[in-house]
Amino acid sequence: MRILLTGSSGQVGGALRPLLKEGGMVIAPSRSAFDLSNPETLAGALDRFKPDLIINPAAYTAVDRAEDERELAFLVNAKAPAAIAEWSARHRVPLIHFSTDYVFDGSGDKPWREDSPTGPLSVYGASKLAGDLAIEAAGGPHLIARTSWVYAASGANFLRTIARLAGERKELRIVADQTGAPTTANTIADAVSRIVLSNASDLSALFARSGGVVNLACAGETSWHGFATAIVGGLKSRGAGLSVETIIPIATADFPTRARRPGNSRLDLSQLRERFGLTPPTWQDALSTELDRLVTGQDEQAVPAMRA
Ligand SMILES: NC(=O)C1=CN([C@@H]2O[C@H](COP(=O)(O)OP(=O)(O)OC[C@H]3O[C@@H](n4cnc5c(N)ncnc54)[C@H](OP(=O)(O)O)[C@@H]3O)[C@@H](O)[C@H]2O)C=CC1
Numbered sequence: 429m430r431i432l433l434t435g436s437s438g439q440v441g442g443a444l445r446p447l448l449k450e451g452g453m454v455i456a457p458s459r460s461a462f463d464l465s466n467p468e469t470l471a472g473a474l475d476r477f478k479p480d481l482i483i484n485p486a487a488y489t490a491v492d493r494a495e496d497e498r499e500l501a502f503l504v505n506a507k508a509p510a511a512i513a514e515w516s517a518r519h520r521v522p523l524i525h526f527s528t529d530y531v532f533d534g535s536g537d538k539p540w541r542e543d544s545p546t547g548p549l550s551v552y553g554a555s556k557l558a559g560d561l562a563i564e565a566a567g568g569p570h571l572i573a574r575t576s577w578v579y580a581a582s583g584a585n586f587l588r589t590i591a592r593l594a595g596e597r598k599e600l601r602i603v604a605d606q607t608g609a610p611t612t613a614n615t616i617a618d619a620v621s622r623i624v625l626s627n628a629s630d631l632s633a634l635f636a637r638s639g640g641v642v643n644l645a646c647a648g649e650t651s652w653h654g655f656a657t658a659i660v661g662g663l664k665s666r667g668a669g670l671s672v673e674t675i676i677p678i679a680t681a682d683f684p685t686r687a688r689r690p691g692n693s694r695l696d697l698s699q700l701r702e703r704f705g706l707t708p709p710t711w712q713d714a715l716s717t718e719l720d721r722l723v724t725g726q727d728e729q730a731v732p733a734m735r736a
């Protein structure tokens with residue numbers, strides 16, 4: 429099988445790349461060879477790559493910057509996925525794509541289901557939702573894994589920001605009224621590679637039956653404050669010398685940002701179990717695995733405990 433993987437320099441793409449090798453030849457073009465900001469070039473590139481499966485974790489993920497770069501965010505997150513999905517539908521080549529909790533308006537306190545009403549608060553969220561809808565409209569065989577609060581031992585993410593700030597400051601102020609599930613890129617890659625490798629002979633049939641959107645995140649919930657507290661505790665218990673003494677819970681209103689973020693980012697994971705038989709690790713277990721990798725600077729993939 430020829431697997432086209434975008435975004436391999438990113439968190440999810442980087443975690444997926446080594447796991448997919450078992451499934452065949454992984455084609456992982458650089459941004460210049462497959463540029464999502466030029467959607468009209470993608471069909472030609474796909475004709476040349478001739479993939480049997482497309483996995484598209486590449487995205488414009490700078491949430492605040494997107495407020496000022498609306499056009500670019502929509503090119504990368506909506507127009508490019510639309511072009512890829514049209515090619516995928518035309519050639520009946522299955523497509524795996526990724527979505528976000530930021531498609532929701534964050535109201536209430538119930539976990540969002542795959543078919544819950546969307547209502548993005550930010551340009552990033554709106555651009556991702558437009559991508560999801562374009563893929564559905566193209567009508568090809570697809571799976572959209574909707575995840576939340578992604579991080580890894582490397583890359584640009586909240587774990588690395590907090591690790592850095594905790595080394596520089598005595599006090600951190602972190603929002604405590606946004607609730608969701610921090611999810612490691614490895615957890616996502618583990619689940620996606622299990623789905624791909626155990627159904628490699630007919631992913632199109634699987635996606636015709638069980639495709640569409642599926643929520644895929646770590647189990648449990650916390651706030652960004654809870655997550656930061658667990659990161660700092662985990663680093664200290666692993667012997668890291670940190671300056672931080674207090675982590676103060678604050679309200680969203682006391683941490684002004686360019687983009688609005690959802691208060692309720694909980695995702696209901698029951699469909700992941702029912703349709704794919706997968707039970708993700710708790711966010712605490714996945715964090716512990718990832719902190720071990722961060723502290724040891726280990727390059728090898730530590731696969732979290734996804735129970736199939
Ligand atoms: N990060 C998060 O917290 C969350 C992410 N998601 C979704 O999960 C998916 C994976 O995200 P994640 O791995 O964290 O993303 P990252 O920000 O870690 O990586 C993004 C990747 O996309 C690539 N990319 C960006 N712009 C282009 C472009 N114009 N052409 C080609 N490639 C491009 C980047 O390449 P380069 O290195 O060249 O910049 C990079 O490889 C995305 O769909 C995202 O929306 C969902 C929920 C939470």
Ligand SMILES: Cc1cn([C@H]2C[C@H](O)[C@@H](COP(=O)(O)OP(=O)(O)O[C@H]3O[C@@H](C)C(=O)[C@@H](O)[C@H]3O)O2)c(=O)[nH]c1=O
Nearest residue numbers: 489491528529530576577578586589601602603652683
């Ligand atoms: C650094 C920092 C952040 N915060 C807050 C701001 C924000 O509400 C929250 C998280 O900040 P970040 O900028 O890391 O989060 P953000 O970039 O919004 O993360 C999002 O990225 C996109 C791509 C997604 O799809 C989402 O699921 C989500 O992971 O923490 C503090 O309260 N104090 C701080 O010192």
Ligand SMILES: [Mg+2]
Nearest residue numbers: 489490491585
């Ligand atoms: Mg961010």
